[in-house]
Amino acid sequence: MSTPRPGRTGATKQKLFDAALKLVGERGAASVTVDEIAAEAGVAKGTVYYNFGSKDALVDALLRHGVDLLAARLRPAGEHDDTEDALAALVDGMLGFFAEYPAFGQLLVSELWRTPGQWHGTLSLLRDDIVSIVKAQMQRVHDAGRLPAGVQVGTASAALFGTLLVIALDWQVFQPDRSLAEVRESVLLLVRGLGPQT
Incomplete structure (x- = not known):
């Protein structure tokens, strides 16, 4: 299994931060789902879990x-x-x-x-x-x-x-x-x- 490149991982995390920030800022953290964050970031749902483990950890x-x-x-x-x-x-x-x-x-x-x-x-x-x-x-x-x-x-x-x-x-x-x-x-x-x- 290959390890992700730091630059790519950092860019992905930033996309997830930006997506989560937009959605959470609009509606509050409790009402936003991992599916919505992934869709907003343009990544697979598994990418959220891979980078953070859970929505709570992402927030x-x-x-x-x-x-x-x-x-x-x-x-x-x-x-x-x-x-x-x-x-x-x-x-x-x-x-x-x-x-x-x-x-x-x-x-x-x-x-x-x-x-x-x-x-x-x-x-x-x-x-x-x-x-x-x-x-x-x-x-x-x-x-x-x-x-x-x-x-x-x-x-x-x-x-x-x-x-x-x-x-x-x-x-x-x-x-x-x-x-x-x-x-x-x-x-x-x-x-x-x-x-x-x-």
């Missing part, structure tokens, strides 16, 4: 893959010396990511707060990965005295993550005519307006 891998991509977009915010530039980089990273992968935003919103959710454990870990990146920057905002009195860094981090996720989804679904620059500026005005008044 789990898809969630991890998407969050890894998002984290890679957000990490460069830590390279900025100025806290305002770092926050702008976070906003740019999240909005840009969800503009490129709108179905992943739909998947996160539909599965992250589903109770009880089949992927709750995986999503909790992945959410923590993203929020920890945001939290590092919010800690800098706090240390600079720019966080309102009484607001905990953890709360501010979760709030910023949730705000950006919902704004990105709202933009993609209800206001697609708005440009990335317009949405970005609105978010930055909101974030700046929450600081202590001087």
Whole structure:
């Protein structure tokens, strides 16, 4: 039996990710079948099982893959010396990511707060990965005295993550005519307006 070439296997997995993301983003993970994912990807049903073992494993891998991509977009915010530039980089990273992968935003919103959710454990870990990146920057905002009195860094981090996720989804679904620059500026005005008044 021959072993699949890494490039071909990677391309097949990406086709399956893309197909699953489209379908799961539209309808939620629970209602999508392996047959539908395979048909959307243009591959045999057995290809899904060969690459992932099951639909659940595919969705789990898809969630991890998407969050890894998002984290890679957000990490460069830590390279900025100025806290305002770092926050702008976070906003740019999240909005840009969800503009490129709108179905992943739909998947996160539909599965992250589903109770009880089949992927709750995986999503909790992945959410923590993203929020920890945001939290590092919010800690800098706090240390600079720019966080309102009484607001905990953890709360501010979760709030910023949730705000950006919902704004990105709202933009993609209800206001697609708005440009990335317009949405970005609105978010930055909101974030700046929450600081202590001087």
